[in-house]
Amino acid sequence: MARNPIKDQVAIVGIGTTGFRRDAGGRSSASLGVEAAIAAIRDAGLTPADIDGITAVAEPGAPRPNQVAAMLGIPNVRHYASPSPVAVFGLVDAINAVFSGACDTALLLFSMLRLPWGSRSAAADPFRKHLGFGASVIPEMLMGAPAYAAWASRYVHEYGARREDFGYVALNSRTNAASNPLAAMRAPLTMDDYLSARMIRDPLCLLDMDLPVDGADAFVITTAERARDLRDDPVLIHAATVGLASEGDEDQLGGLSRTGQHVVVEQLKAKSDLWLDDVDVFFPYDGFTIITLGWIENLGFCGPGEGGKFLESHWDEKSGRALIDGRVPINPHGGSLSEGATRGSGHLREAVVQLRGDAGDRQVAGARTALVTPGGFFFNSQGVILRSG
Amino acid sequence: MPPSNPDPTDAELVDSFPYVQVDHDTKHFYRGWLERRLLVNRCGDCGHWHHPPKPVCPQCLSGSLEPTEVSGRGVIHLSMLLHQGPRAPGVDYVAGPHPVVTVELEEQAALRITTTLVDGPEAAAIGTPVELTWIERHGSPFPAFRTRGS
Numbered sequence: 001m002a003r004n005p006i007k008d009q010v011a012i013v014g015i016g017t018t019g020f021r022r023d024a025g026g027r028s029s030a031s032l033g034v035e036a037a038i039a040a041i042r043d044a045g046l047t048p049a050d051i052d053g054i055t056a057v058a059e060p061g062a063p064r065p066n067q068v069a070a071m072l073g074i075p076n077v078r079h080y081a082s083p084s085p086v087a088v089f090g091l092v093d094a095i096n097a098v099f100s101g102a103c104d105t106a107l108l109l110f111s112m113l114r115l116p117w118g119s120r121s122a123a124a125d126p127f128r129k130h131l132g133f134g135a136s137v138i139p140e141m142l143m144g145a146p147a148y149a150a151w152a153s154r155y156v157h158e159y160g161a162r163r164e165d166f167g168y169v170a171l172n173s174r175t176n177a178a179s180n181p182l183a184a185m186r187a188p189l190t191m192d193d194y195l196s197a198r199m200i201r202d203p204l205c206l207l208d209m210d211l212p213v214d215g216a217d218a219f220v221i222t223t224a225e226r227a228r229d230l231r232d233d234p235v236l237i238h239a240a241t242v243g244l245a246s247e248g249d250e251d252q253l254g255g256l257s258r259t260g261q262h263v264v265v266e267q268l269k270a271k272s273d274l275w276l277d278d279v280d281v282f283f284p285y286d287g288f289t290i291i292t293l294g295w296i297e298n299l300g301f302c303g304p305g306e307g308g309k310f311l312e313s314h315w316d317e318k319s320g321r322a323l324i325d326g327r328v329p330i331n332p333h334g335g336s337l338s339e340g341a342t343r344g345s346g347h348l349r350e351a352v353v354q355l356r357g358d359a360g361d362r363q364v365a366g367a368r369t370a371l372v373t374p375g376g377f378f379f380n381s382q383g384v385i386l387r388s389g
Numbered sequence: 390m391p392p393s394n395p396d397p398t399d400a401e402l403v404d405s406f407p408y409v410q411v412d413h414d415t416k417h418f419y420r421g422w423l424e425r426r427l428l429v430n431r432c433g434d435c436g437h438w439h440h441p442p443k444p445v446c447p448q449c450l451s452g453s454l455e456p457t458e459v460s461g462r463g464v465i466h467l468s469m470l471l472h473q474g475p476r477a478p479g480v481d482y483v484a485g486p487h488p489v490v491t492v493e494l495e496e497q498a499a500l501r502i503t504t505t506l507v508d509g510p511e512a513a514a515i516g517t518p519v520e521l522t523w524i525e526r527h528g529s530p531f532p533a534f535r536t537r538g539s
Contacts, residue, residue: 137408138526139474140489140504142467146474150467150491150503157515202470202486249441251467251491251503 002270004239010095011227011234011389014044014220015352019182020340023114023121024214030063032216033111034071040107040218041072045230048072051220053079053103055094057087059343060131062111072107079103085110086285087344087374088242088382094221095237104226108219110345114212118145122212145209147250148288148376149201155256155290156203158305163203165308167194168322169289170207170337172311175321177334179361180350184213184340188320208289213340217349224389233356233388239271240384242375250378260381261298264373268383276300279385280367281354282328283347283374286335291376299373332362344374348384355388397423405529408477414442417456425523425530428456429500438497459496461521462537466501467491468513478527488513492534507535 016039018024018032033056041048051074054065063071065080079102083089087110094106114122115131122128142150155161171191177183189207197205227234243263247253269275276299284295293307301324302310311330316323322330333339333350340346351370353359373383402420403411411419418441421428431438432446433453445452470486480487488510491503506513507522519534 137475139471139477139480139487141475142489142491142503146469146471146489149469150489153468153515154466199470199472199486201474202472204469246447248443251501252440252499254499 002267004271006095006099006237007271007273008236008238008387008389009224010098010221010237011224012219012237012352012386013222013227013230013234014040014042014046014218015349016040016043016218017182017349018215020112020184020213020215020342020346022184022211022213027214029059029061029111029113029216030067030071032113032214033063033068033109033218036111036216036218037068037072037107037109040220044220046105046220048074051105051107052076053094053097053106054109055081055083055090055097055106056109057085057090057111058082059085059110059112060115061113061128063109068107068109079106084380085343086380086382087342087348088240088372088384089380091219091237091348091384092240092242092382094219095240098221098223105220105222108221109216110218110342111216112340112342112345113214119212142250145288146201147378148290149204150251151253151256151377152203152208152288152290155293155305158256161305161308163195164191164312165293166204166208166289167191168308168311168315169286169292170194172321172330173286173335173337175319176329176332176362177338180333180339182346183334183338184211185334185338204288204290207337210287210336210341211338213342215340215342217342217345219348219352227389235352235355236387236389238274238385238387239268240382241267241271242380242382243267244379244381253377256294256377257304259294259298259377260375260379261294261373261377264375264381264383265298265300268385272385274369274385274387276371278369279328279371281332281351281364281370282324282330283335283351283370283372284330285344285347285374285376286331286337287341287343287376289337292330294377295373299371329364332359332364344372347372347374351386355386407527414444418442421456421458422530422532426458427461427502427521427532429459429494429496430454431457438500440500440502459494463492463494463502463519463534465490465506465513465515465517465519466493467503468515470510470513479524486510490519490534492519502532504531505533507533512536
């Protein structure tokens with residue numbers, strides 16, 4: 001076992017969200033963020049004065065920790081940071097700050113805006129003109145999003161993957177989103193719809209890509225001991241890690257058999273008492289469908305190149321989605337593909353909702369353990385195992 | 390093609406490639422472009438190649454690096470067809486998808502360069518042998534690949 005003294009010592013005690021829309025309509029990232037933050041603090045039964053740590057994820061246009069403190073009137077901030085996007089970077093910062101004693105109660109905030117480089121409507125919005133981050137300036141750069149299409153080509157080449165293998169990921173997300181009122185895309189989707197969708201970066205089409213949205217998620221995090229005084233359903237962080245393989249650029253990655261996901265899986269497995277057979281609900285990232293297939297395979301649900309066939313063989317025809325062994329749903333909130341591109345904060349929030357037993361029609365009966373694996377292959381692979389406390 | 394400048398200043402070099410970040414680690418690589426030569430960093434101590442240019446050799450940590458011309462021959466390792474994407478002169482997404490290929494160079498396993506393939510999207514299959522050629526982008530040379538017999 002790897003060293004993991006933080007195991008079950010830190011808890012999520014508050015969640016708040018705006019829900020996600022293709023266009024939140026004339027609102028700033030700060031406005032969305034503060035709405036989610038207030039909801040999360042109230043959900044924990046606290047007031048802003050009880051917060052002494054702020055982890056405000058550095059999404060383009062998102063409020064910085066000092067702005068969050070100013071908006072909420074938080075008087076004494078003892079820890080603050082702006083980690084890179086993708087959810088577990090922020091979560092790890094906040095839980096480590098609480099566990100170390102740097103702060104007692106942290107607010108973890110994710111505030112997303114559609115950006116000009118990923119959304120035509122955002123590009124037409126003069127108030128978003130300054131949010132240029134992340135754009136490839138020439139077509140021949142693999143930096144960021146295009147790298148997933150390029151490596152999907154390799155996946156198809158090495159494993160003979162069918163388009164349907166990717167399609168199952170998209171269908172599963174959309175079916176699940178239909179029962180999530182927070183989701184941006186809830187219209188039903190068929191395999192024929194998937195196969196006839198417009199190619200964007202062949203081999204990936206429009207429905208292989210997550211959906212740019214406006215919205216925010218917030219979490220309140222404190223010690224497990226304090227959590228028990230606050231509520232009877234805290235969610236404990238059992239194990240968390242991020243992972244990076246050594247290659248510095250997407251096109252230099254050694255291969256699909258050695259990605260950041262592999263580092264995460266090795267670490268998580270070594271830190272956790274709970275593993276795949278214990279998982280009641282599974283949240284693999286789905287910024288691109290190829291990433292989801294990667295997590296399913298690299299976590300060991302099936303072998304390399306078998307992700308699509310795994311989904312097919314665990315497909316529940318009646319509900320039109322995957323249920324692993326007839327039991328475990330995958331991204332029951334609809335994931336980034338259909339709830340919206342939260343970069344993993346939606347996955348984390350839904351895990352908490354499920355472990356609290358508050359998911360209504362989507363509830364996984366008796367859910368006690370959730371596996372959440374945000375991020376892709378390169379510089380943001382990460383994972384966390386949550387359990388009900 | 391504009392008349393070639395035999396000895397461009399650093400400022401002229403940076404101005405020649407407004408769409409990439411030229412810095413002290415990458416300046417030799419892009420100076421090579423102006424001469425239509427593909428220069429890849431090779432370690433003067435252990436002979437290991439790496440790309441993109443780094444300040445040390447990731448194999449032996451030596452700072453003795455030599456931008457070294459490569460043969461330009463390789464095999465397509467990754468291939469995608471852009472049906473939409475960033476605007477660039479000579480790239481017309483309406484006329485057809487724009488191929489972007491990552492080519493593994495023959496000098497070393499997993500040493501790769503990403504650019505376009507001049508033969509068009511149908512030729513961009515993974516495993517296809519290719520060789521370096523040069524096109525023009527914003528008035529400056531730009532490396533590309535074309536198919537070759539194996």
